[in-house]
Amino acid sequence: MGLLKLLMNDPIAFLILIIPLLYSVVIHEVAHGWVAYRMGDPTAKRMGRLSLNPLKHLDVVGTLMLFLAGFGWAKPVPVNLNNIPNRRKGLIFVSSAGILANILFASGALLVYRLLRLPSVGLGAVIVFTIAHINITLASLNLIPIPPLDGSKILMGFTSEKTSYFLARIEPYGFFILIGLLYLGLLDRFIGFFRGIIIAGIKVLLP
Secondary structure (H helix, E strand, O other): OOOHHHHHHOHHHHHHHHHHHHHHHHHHHHHHHHHHHHOOOOHHHHOOOOOOOHHHOEOHHHHHHHHHHOOOOEOOOOOOHHHOOOHHHHHHHHHHHHHHHHHHHHHHHHHHHHHHOOOOOOHHHHHHHHHHHHHHHHHHHHHOOOOOOHHHHHHHHHOOHHHHHHHHHHHHHHHHHHHHHHHHOOHHHHHHHHHHHHHHHHHHHOO
16 A cells, blocks of 8 residues: 555645654664674674664665555665574574564554554544554565565575575565566565464454
């Protein structure tokens, strides 16, 4: 879901949402860098990428996609797995961190909705549900095991070197593969599959 329709229908909600939606992609990358730092890799910290200043993270194309297509990206945080004692464990944990951050962001928005007992219609509901929707979509997209998405790196951490080598070989073409899936309408199916899993998990957290 893009946000242009929201801009046309409710410009006030759109303006209120700009900051939290930008931070949806920022916290994703900061989470990667923070977990890498906690596991022994100071690369992101040394390069100033553990900051919550969006100017240090935002990618022009990725930000435009966030508002046009409902999903986007920031500049990847640099991580050097050679600094992490257990490389395979580091790959899994660091790659999962951004996805988990988006799921927690979505859960937090829904928790606020519940605690404040907001009506199911109106400005508050639009803001909360849009934040939750965007973050769940970002998490779902990144769970797809196609390089350079996080799901491929998580898969590398669990599978054989042969599979990791194959995924690494196709990474230069990953963006074009994703565009092809988007064009064929298949990307929505992958996102929908993971969305269902994430939403089920959130319902367990927030029964």
